Amino acid sequence: MNSGFADTEYQPRSPRVLIAEDEVLLRLMVADALRENGFQVFEAANLVEALAVLKTTSDIEVVISDMHMQNKHDGMTLAHFLRQNHPDIPVLLASAHAPPPASEGGPFNEFFLKPYRPEQFVEWIERHIGRTGSQSR
Amino acid sequence: MNASPLYTKSTPLDTLLLVEDEVLIRLPIAEYLRHCGYRVLEAANADEGLTILQKADVRVDVVLSDIEMPGSIDGFGLAQWVRANRPGMDVVLVGTPQRAANAAAGLCESGPTLMKPYEPQAVHDRIKQLLAARDRVKR
Numbered sequence: 001m002n003s004g005f006a007d008t009e010y011q012p013r014s015p016r017v018l019i020a021e022d023e024v025l026l027r028l029m030v031a032d033a034l035r036e037n038g039f040q041v042f043e044a045a046n047l048v049e050a051l052a053v054l055k056t057t058s059d060i061e062v063v064i065s066d067m068h069m070q071n072k073h074d075g076m077t078l079a080h081f082l083r084q085n086h087p088d089i090p091v092l093l094a095s096a097h098a099p100p101p102a103s104e105g106g107p108f109n110e111f112f113l114k115p116y117r118p119e120q121f122v123e124w125i126e127r128h129i130g131r132t133g134s135q136s137r
Numbered sequence: 138m139n140a141s142p143l144y145t146k147s148t149p150l151d152t153l154l155l156v157e158d159e160v161l162i163r164l165p166i167a168e169y170l171r172h173c174g175y176r177v178l179e180a181a182n183a184d185e186g187l188t189i190l191q192k193a194d195v196r197v198d199v200v201l202s203d204i205e206m207p208g209s210i211d212g213f214g215l216a217q218w219v220r221a222n223r224p225g226m227d228v229v230l231v232g233t234p235q236r237a238a239n240a241a242a243g244l245c246e247s248g249p250t251l252m253k254p255y256e257p258q259a260v261h262d263r264i265k266q267l268l269a270a271r272d273r274v275k276r
Contacts, residue, residue: 045182
C-alpha cells in the first residue's frame with residue numbers, strides 16, 4: 001500500500017525546476033512543456049511565492065523567472081537571492097523588455113526575450129543540468 | 138506566440154483546475170492530484186482561474202478552489218461564473234487546507250486513478266509539515 005508523499009521522495013525523481021511568472025497562461029504553457037519533458041515543475045505566481053518555495057523545497061536545480069512581475073525588479077531580486085544563497089542554481093530570466101547591459105554583470109545565466117517558445121526553456125535546462133532530452137520521460 | 142502543448146495536446150487525462158493562493162498548500166495538492174492521474178492547471182487566485190477558464194482552447198473538467206482569496210473575485214464568485222458559463226463543469230469549493238486535502242483525496246478515489254491514491258492522512262500530514270515550514274519562513 002502506498003503510504004503517501006514520503007514514498008515518492010525516495011524514488012528516483014525528475015529534475016526540479018521552479019518557474020516564477022505572473023502571467024498565468026505563460027506560466028502554464030512553460031510548465032506544461034517542462035512536465036511533458038520529464039521535469040518536476042514548481043509554479044510560483046510572484047516573488048513571494050518563489051522565495052517561499054525556495055526556502056521550503058530542497059534540490060531545486062534550475063530557476064526560470066520573469067523579470068517584471070508585480071514589481072519591476074522582482075526577477076532581479078530573485079536572481080540576487082539565488083546568487084547569494086544558492087550560487088550553484090542556474091537562473092534564466094525572461095522579459096518583454098531588453099535585458100540589462102552585459103557590462104552590469106547580471107546575477108543570471110541566461111536571458112530570453114519574449115515572446116519565446118517553451119521548447120527554448122527545455123533545451124536550455126537540459127544543457128545546464130547535463131541531461132539529454134530522452135531521460136526521465 | 139506559437140501554439141504550445143498546453144493548447145494542442147489531446148490528453149486522455151481529466152483536467153483539474155486548482156485555485157489556491159497559498160503556494161505551500163497549492164503545490165503539494167497539485168502534485169498529489171498529478172500522481173493520481175489528473176492533469177492539473179494551477180491558479181494562484183480566482184482571477185487567474187477565470188483567465189484559464191475563459192481561454193477557449195483550454196479544457197477543464199473539474200475546478201477545485203479555495204474560497205477566500207485576494208483579488209477581484211473569490212471562490213464563490215468563480216463558482217458562480219462557472220455555473221453561469223460552463224454548465225456541467227464540476228466545482229469543489231474548500232475553505233481550509235484540511236478540506237482541500239479531503240477533496241483531493243476524494244477526487245483521486247473517483248477520478249482517473251493511475252496509482253493507488255494516497256491516504257488522506259498522508260496528505261494532511263504533508264500539508265501540516267508545509268504549513269509549519271511556511272510559519273518558520275515568516276518568522
